[in-house]
Structure formats: C-alpha cells, structure tokens
Amino acid sequence: MNHRGKILTVTVALLGLAVLAPFASAYLILLITQALILGILAMSLDILLGFTGLPSLGQAAYLGMGAYLTAILATHYDFGLGWSFWVVVMLGILIGAATAALFGLFAIRATGVYFLMITLALGMCVWGLAYRWNSMTGGDNGINLPARPEFGIQLADGVTYFYVVFGFFVVSLVMLYILVKSPFGRSLVGIRERELRMRVLGYNTWLHKYIAFVIAGGFGGLAGVLWAHLSGNVSPQVVILATSVDALLMVVLGGPGTLVGGAIGAGVVVSLRDYLSTVVPWWQYVLGGVYVLTILYLPGGLMGIPERIRRRRARSRSPEETKKLQSASH
Amino acid sequence: MLHRLKGKLGWKLATGCLALGMGVSQTSTAAEELRIGFVAPMTGGFAQVGKDMSNGFQMYLDEVGSNFAGAKVKFIVEDDEAKPPVGVRKAEKLVLQDKVQMLVGGLLASTGYALAPVSTRLKTVYIASIPSADDLTQRQSAEYPYVIRTGWTSSQPSHPFGEWACEQGYKRIVTIGADFAFGYEVVGGFQRAFESCGGKVIQKIWPPLGTQDFGPYIPTIKKDADAIFTLMAGPMSLQFPKQLADAGNKKPVIGGGTSYDEFVLPSMGDEVIGHVSVLQYSAALDTPKNAAFVKKYREKYGKVPSYYSESNYTTAQMIHEVLKKTKGKWPGTQKFIEMLSAIKLDAARGPVHLDEMKNPVQNVYIKKVEKKKMFGYEKEELWNTVIKTYPNVSQFWKYGKTEFLKQPVYSRDYPPCKYCE
Numbered sequence: 001m002n003h004r005g006k007i008l009t010v011t012v013a014l015l016g017l018a019v020l021a022p023f024a025s026a027y028l029i030l031l032i033t034q035a036l037i038l039g040i041l042a043m044s045l046d047i048l049l050g051f052t053g054l055p056s057l058g059q060a061a062y063l064g065m066g067a068y069l070t071a072i073l074a075t076h077y078d079f080g081l082g083w084s085f086w087v088v089v090m091l092g093i094l095i096g097a098a099t100a101a102l103f104g105l106f107a108i109r110a111t112g113v114y115f116l117m118i119t120l121a122l123g124m125c126v127w128g129l130a131y132r133w134n135s136m137t138g139g140d141n142g143i144n145l146p147a148r149p150e151f152g153i154q155l156a157d158g159v160t161y162f163y164v165v166f167g168f169f170v171v172s173l174v175m176l177y178i179l180v181k182s183p184f185g186r187s188l189v190g191i192r193e194r195e196l197r198m199r200v201l202g203y204n205t206w207l208h209k210y211i212a213f214v215i216a217g218g219f220g221g222l223a224g225v226l227w228a229h230l231s232g233n234v235s236p237q238v239v240i241l242a243t244s245v246d247a248l249l250m251v252v253l254g255g256p257g258t259l260v261g262g263a264i265g266a267g268v269v270v271s272l273r274d275y276l277s278t279v280v281p282w283w284q285y286v287l288g289g290v291y292v293l294t295i296l297y298l299p300g301g302l303m304g305i306p307e308r309i310r311r312r313r314a315r316s317r318s319p320e321e322t323k324k325l326q327s328a329s330h
Numbered sequence: 331m332l333h334r335l336k337g338k339l340g341w342k343l344a345t346g347c348l349a350l351g352m353g354v355s356q357t358s359t360a361a362e363e364l365r366i367g368f369v370a371p372m373t374g375g376f377a378q379v380g381k382d383m384s385n386g387f388q389m390y391l392d393e394v395g396s397n398f399a400g401a402k403v404k405f406i407v408e409d410d411e412a413k414p415p416v417g418v419r420k421a422e423k424l425v426l427q428d429k430v431q432m433l434v435g436g437l438l439a440s441t442g443y444a445l446a447p448v449s450t451r452l453k454t455v456y457i458a459s460i461p462s463a464d465d466l467t468q469r470q471s472a473e474y475p476y477v478i479r480t481g482w483t484s485s486q487p488s489h490p491f492g493e494w495a496c497e498q499g500y501k502r503i504v505t506i507g508a509d510f511a512f513g514y515e516v517v518g519g520f521q522r523a524f525e526s527c528g529g530k531v532i533q534k535i536w537p538p539l540g541t542q543d544f545g546p547y548i549p550t551i552k553k554d555a556d557a558i559f560t561l562m563a564g565p566m567s568l569q570f571p572k573q574l575a576d577a578g579n580k581k582p583v584i585g586g587g588t589s590y591d592e593f594v595l596p597s598m599g600d601e602v603i604g605h606v607s608v609l610q611y612s613a614a615l616d617t618p619k620n621a622a623f624v625k626k627y628r629e630k631y632g633k634v635p636s637y638y639s640e641s642n643y644t645t646a647q648m649i650h651e652v653l654k655k656t657k658g659k660w661p662g663t664q665k666f667i668e669m670l671s672a673i674k675l676d677a678a679r680g681p682v683h684l685d686e687m688k689n690p691v692q693n694v695y696i697k698k699v700e701k702k703k704m705f706g707y708e709k710e711e712l713w714n715t716v717i718k719t720y721p722n723v724s725q726f727w728k729y730g731k732t733e734f735l736k737q738p739v740y741s742r743d744y745p746p747c748k749y750c751e
Contacts, residue, residue: 027426140539235415278408
C-alpha cells in the first residue's frame, strides 16, 4: 500500500468510528473512549520507542501528572469544570512536558537497558509522590472528581465525551504525524538507526532526543487530563508500573514506528481486558498469549501484517517478477 | 460459574463483533427480575478474599433459591483485580450493559472510594459491604447520595478498643500499622480514643503495605511500651506476629480486626494465642444464629466464614428484607435507599441498623485468640473468642456526629503524635 493509501485508510477508519459510535451501547462507547485515550498515550510513547528507539518505561508518570493535576484543580480549587476545562487541558500538556523536561535531563544521557531502568525509577518517583503526599493526592484512596465539565455541552454525557476525546485523538494523531514526517522526525529515525553517524554528521542528538522526550511527555499529560474525567477517580493505581508496561505493550502489539499501531494496540488491549474479562475468567491467558505470539511471530506488530503478507506473496513469485514488483511499487 | 461462562463464550465469540457493533444487550427486562452487580477481586493477590465475599452473598441466595419475595435475583460477579480503576470500569459495565439495579461489594477502601462517584454519576445504588473508607459515610456522604454501607467504617471498632485498652491499665502504646489509608483510619481511631481516656501513643511505625520482612521495624519498637497495637492487611498479618515472637517479645499484642480476622487466622501459628483484636464480627460469636451460620458456611465452602463472608451474607439478607416489604417489586432507586436505611436486622454478627448517614450501628466485639474446640468441631483450632461486647456502636462513637465531623479524617499525621519521643 502506498503512502496516500495509508492515509486514506486511516481517515476512512476514523470517519467510520465517528459515524458509527453513537449507535453502539453506552458501555461500548465508554470502552472506545478509553481506548482512544490510551491510544494517545501509546502514540506518545511510539515517538520515543518506535521513532527514536528509546524504550521508556515511565510513560505512566506523565499520564499521572495530567490526571492528578486535573483532579487536584477540580477538587481543591473548583477549577476546570466549565470553559476552564480547556485551560486545564493546556496545563495538563504543560505539566506533562515540564515533568518530561525534568526527567529527560536524567534519562536521555542513558541508552538501552539503562534508559529503561532510569525511566522506570523516575516513573516510580511520581507514584511515590502520589501515594505519599496525602494532603494533596489523598494517598492510597486517590481523588474523586466531581461531575465532568459543562460548557454549553455536557461532557457528562458518554457520547459527547467520546466526541471530545475523539477530537483530541485526531488532533494528536495529525500533529504527531506531521512531526514524524518533518525533518526533525526524520532525524529522530536517523538517531534510532545509527546515533553515532548522526552525531558525526553534525546533529545534536542529545537535544533531538530530549525534545522528542518532552513532546511525548506533553501528549502523555493530555491523555492524563482526559483519563481523569473519564474515570472520575484518580488513584496511585493509575501511575503504577503496570500502566507504563501496558503502554509499551500496546505499542509493541500494534507496531512500533507506525503511530496508528499504538492506537490499534490500545484498542486490542482494552477490548481483551475490559470486554473479554467480563465474559470469561481466563482472559489473562488470552492477553498473555496475544503478547507472546505477537513478539514471536510479528516483530512489526499488527501493523506489520500487510507487509508480511506482501513479502510472502513476493517470495512465492520468481526472482525477476519480484524485482519488477519492487521497482513498480517505488 | 466457569461452566456457565464457557457455554456463553461459544456464541459470544461467534457473534462477538456483531454484538459489539450493534451494542446488543443480553438482559431482558422482566418486571420481577432483580439484577445485582457484584464487584470483587477474582484474580490477583486478593482473589481468595474476593471469593469469601461472593461466597457469603451466594450462600444466602442459595438458601432462598435466588427468590427475593417473588423477584428472581440475577447475581452478576465482576472481577475488579483489587484495582480501583478496574473496579470503576466493571461497575460501569454492570450498570450500562447488564442494567443492574444496584452495585454491591468492592474490597479495598480505595475501591469503595472509587466506586462511590460511579454510583452518583450513573444514579445507581452502591452498597459498600466491605470497603470501610471513613469519609464515604462521613464528610463526603453528601456527594454520594446513592451509597449505603452495610459493613463498617475503619475507625468504628477502634474507638471502643481505645477505651478498652485504658481499662486494661495500658499507659503507653506503640502502634505499627500498614502504610495506607485504611491503616491510618484504624490506628487514628484507636489513638484518639486511647488518648482521650488518658493513654499515650508513644511511637507510630508505618511499614509499607505488603512488607514481608519486619526485621528492620521490630527492634525499633520502644522498650518501655506497655503494649503493641498492630494493624496488618493480607499476608503481612501472618508474617508480623511470627517475627515478633521470634524476636522474643513479651509485651501484650493488640490489633485492628484485619490483623486476626478469620481469613488469616487458620493459617496462623500458636504464637498469636492471647493476642486481642477488635471487629464487628467474630466467627466464634456464641449465639445460636451465628453458630448456625458458621456450620452451614463451613459445610458448604470448607472453611470458617470471615467477616468478608458474613458482611455480604447479611447484605443479601437486608436486600431481601426490603423486597419482602415491596412484595418483590423494585421500589425505585430513591425509595430503595430509604427502605434499606430503615431495615433493622438481627444478623449473624448481631443486631444491625443504619444511622442517618447510612452506616451500620452495630456491636463491636473485643476478641482474644484462643485455641479451643468450638461449635462441636472435633479439632482444636484458633478462634477469636469474644471477651467483651460494646453494643450498638455508631461510627461517631461517643463524640457526637457534629463534633466528630468537625475534625479532619484520620491520616498519617492526624491525630498528631503528641507523645512521640
């Protein structure tokens, strides 16, 4: 599939979702909304993992910062429950980015496993803060938010909130897409492939990685704001390592370096976890099996499936034909 | 359960996508069906406690053939994995998809706390049968008009226990409690009552939830204390008394209910004999009603019921009482809450009725761990023998509602440790 075809497919899929969603049951709409929010988180992580080659295990920290900011502003200061919701969205993005800017100073210098460990540790710091700072975060009990914001439209309505989240999702997708297609995004891919070469070519690779880290944090913060209002309760459980691991697995499942792959992974995980778990008690084995099979047989994730099929077809053809096909596709 | 679910799976998977897309709901809305959504951990570290909870409820349903005065009860259990966000999602599923009339359960205080706003948002009754976060029926009660508690508040048994500790002549006590909100509330309630009758809490130790080695904490316990107050949860309950005994402790040990409840007691060793704890239920409560309950439960599930089972059994009974009055008709959410709040019941744990903030007023039992034979069972086992009963204890104890609600909720720093050295 060529480039334009891919964009067209994604556009049609999103339009289809927007048109069909209101006809779904209330619970399904809720799950889709949740998948979209986690999709934003997964896409933000994909910038790091898929495009820059930085496997971050601390993405939940930014989600948590956004979510706790929303909850604290709403409960302690009655802020963000009307038009000011949009201010909170901006603040959520800023606090996610600011946290990443701080963490990045420690994390970016490391690579590979060390980067993984440092982001994990920094993520746990945020968890510790949420768990310990009782007067602000309510400790283990967390914070219950009041009803969702209302400004002409009522976000308390499930469908309305879905459309708001959908809007944020589309905007995030477009922005991140523009980012990865920009010269900056290209240089991130260059760093992923061979950092030393990029450095020799005169790129400030540290700065590139740092900026990517901050941007990913910002989108993580956005996901946090939306998550807080979806769930109505923010507790340290949101910030635990499992959330970060989930985000990582969503990206791996969907296909790293594809952006939409993260969103697809989020959709698969949410439907397995929140739908299948209401149907069968052994849903965890299914989820585990899906992870193992993906990693074993689909290194490119679910988004890699079309590519694999194409290659298999090409392999069954004669070498000359394959060559022709390849030159035709370019 | 598993079998039923497996049968369902066949067509569910086959029509899965279609059903998803169309939003098919499988619930028929027959007039006499009462749908109860039950949220409890069924997987993960707390799965066995969750089983105790659902078993208690299920046992009552089996007793009455799932028939509440003509209403057929549909009991739907969902697994919250003991994680508040998962609990929220499952509660939403139960209400939006299964169209349950009420939610019951939740285990952790934090889960109860997270489910409360769901009940407000979806205008559905939520009966907190176990979650004991104080503020659900105290300072934040007004925010959650659909929440009713049939269990307890964390600090409720602690207040009389403080007074009891004074009566024993304890002057200086060290507390060691799990470092989370439930721990703060149990310890806080005890400290307040104990200090208002002249006692002094001289040291508060907070090991993290899930601590497996108390080696670093036990030597720091002040040597001049008269007694040790413990509040453990889960596997911590087993580990702490063992290590304390190994360290050669000679001081009396007293504790909050979950340190010695019937869920952990059968796994404990003889080192806990003589330890005293407090709760609104003991399986060793020597009343005909409780004896019958314990025997029946043990025969059915092969273990002594814990308060997790009793509380849910009693909750089912209370719901039944309401439906008896309405002759099996669902009275509507508002009316149901009013009627449930007015129920007075002689339960296995003793007489129970709800106060105006929808929290039970009930007996609180001071219990001592003893090894003995009970209810005609052959073997000598550990039982929580009741040594003193404080009748009809309210969540506000003797402080009075308005006075009580003026103080902040118990936390790591409240009440402040005035006598800590």
